Amino acid sequence: MFYIGIDLGTSSVKLLLMDDNGKVRNIVSREYPLFFPHPGWSEQRPQDWYKESIEGVKELLQGFDAKKVAGISFGGQMHGLVVLDEKDEVIRPAILWNDGRTTKECDYLNQTIGKEKLSEYAANIAFTGFTAPKILWMRENEPENFKRIKKIMLPKDYLAYKLTGTFCTDVSDASGMLLLDVKNRRWSDEMCEICHITKEMLPKVYESYECVGTVKPEIAEELGLTANVKVAAGAGDNAAAAVATGTVGDGKCNISLGTSGTIFVSSKKFGVDENNALHAFCDANGAYHLMGCMLSAASCNKWWNDEILQTKDYAKEQEQIKKLGENHVYYLPYLMGERSPYNNPNARATFIGMTMDTTRADMTQAVLEGVAFALRDSFEVAKKLGLKIERTKICGGGAKSPLWKKMIANILNIKVDVLETEEGPSLGGAMLAAVACGAYENVEQAATQIVKVVETIEPEPELAAKYEARYQQYRNIYPACKNLFDKII
Incomplete structure (x- = not known):
């Protein structure tokens, strides 16, 4: 059938x-x-x-x-x-x-x-x-x-x-x-x-x-x-994409690096964070999920390459990036304002930390890292609710970059699973139809049998420690700029 x-x-x-x-x-x-x-x-x-x-x-x-x-x-x-x-x-x-x-x-x-x-x-x-x-x-x-x-x-x-x-x-x-x-x-x-x-x-x-x-x-x-x-x-x-990536069950996670970026965490229990920084929604499996949504993710990389560097060869730009965890340039990825976790339409994209020896590769690296740091902002909110997240699936156009996946694994300090087939909501819809028709007993069974992991990127302890220090610096930038954003719109 x-x-x-x-x-x-x-x-x-x-x-x-x-x-x-x-x-x-x-x-x-x-x-x-x-x-x-x-x-x-x-x-x-x-x-x-x-x-x-x-x-x-x-x-x-x-x-x-x-x-x-x-x-x-x-x-x-x-x-x-x-x-x-x-x-x-x-x-x-x-x-x-x-x-x-x-x-x-x-x-x-x-x-x-x-x-x-x-x-x-x-x-x-x-x-x-x-x-x-x-x-x-x-x-x-x-x-x-x-x-x-x-x-x-x-x-x-x-x-x-x-x-x-x-x-x-x-x-x-x-x-x-x-x-x-x-x-x-x-x-x-x-x-x-x-x-x-x-x-x-x-x-x-x-x-x-x-x-x-x-x-x-x-x-x-x-x-x-x-x-x-x-x-x-x-x-x-x-929620349909989560089914397609097998993100069903307690504490399962999926990161989407599309035009916008999402971090989706499934949970058997209902929970709302105290500041409503994440969306608390029902999921497609009879339970719940938390979702952080950033408005500009892979679109930041597209903007940087297409509009600023005037190039379509994204991979070549990333080849020049050699020293992970040591970049002195930071980037806030708020090209269209931001939803999670700040809900601030006035927020704006920002570079900070440039010096006379800053290179083109440093700036490109900052864009990629800034998106990953922003995903971690939502990840931290989910962790405060007691969810133990040790690994994540990853999908979206940005997930085609090996470098970006490595950054995310080390900035969030979790394992990143790459899937054999990545068709998103359309595949999730087909899987839900199959469950409704009795081809699978439930959504979890369908996900277990259909979704296949072909590669796992493991965090590297030394690099993860470097990125931990960088993230602690990064998280100070938005609060310092918030009042300025309100004045310059």
Whole structure:
């Protein structure tokens, strides 16, 4: 049998076909437009997601027996606001995770309602990307549209609704709305009241691996599928990627070095750090996870090479870096402000420590180390909650750099496992579909059988000690610059 994973991303939808043995048989990707109607705004048309996903499934199954598809599931961009009216028509373009229009609403939630109450109700504080502030923005700025709302959903859930007719979401994606009582895995009455919505406007909440329905007969016929293809609820992109990297169970860790950077730590127990520096979300395995998200990770290296050094040969620049743990230059990687652990949109990227003998290689090294140091900032918060983390998986474009992986192993002083297959949320979605269809007993069993580690980078005691001293110096820089950042924006 086959299982389809649909990764609904910001720039494109990526579809993956997996067989019973966990082998990836085909991958296709289809793009759709992104709109910026005002500076700092970011929107997409849900209709484009559905159109390209359907065409993508057709392309994905070319050369394969579509009748062997047993299940479909998703990984999806989180936090986006999708609103439907009483006729199930999209009211306005979706407001995306990277949209920054809700500063006023976040200030209201964090300061007037109060961070302590938000943490009590929803285990998290307000960020501009989250869904609840978008609802408040819409109520204030588009009151006529707000009055038409009958259904509120997340991006991937729009696909599930179109495919099955089931109004659904999953616990991991719902955790990022600031509407879910994360600890108890149900909608928060208090947050609904604060946002002036009813629970009837919100979808039924499922576990990520649960079947929410089957593909509608007319869609199954169009795609050449059987009439009983199961659709699982799926997960938010990071939770789905965690499934794909085997980051399920207690104290498992995954670091993603993509455009943004995340450190994802799974936990059997619910926990919130005292400053809400990390997101406390449900995971795709019936438990919980903590996640630190930095807004600029591999994008820092891309910016440094493309814009400053004017080169595309990233590997050549890294060849000149010889003395790890001895660099006197430091870099704060805040090109777009920062989320975890500081939640400061005014933070800015900063170099410090240059002297007359500073070289091009020193600066490149500082960029790579700065991202790793910033990941450790979130790692330290997780450790304070009592989580014992001895190793991590690693994925994302930045993980292709052997040097960067070595830095991370020694700066965090943990083992770094490199995977045989790294397909992220699309593979995670396919694995969740397989669990929903009974091909695997649970998510952990699927991860154990499918995810393979091909290399482990071990920290070196002497180098780790050098980096420990460097990190202790690095962590003083942001507090020293914080007030300055507020003045220079």
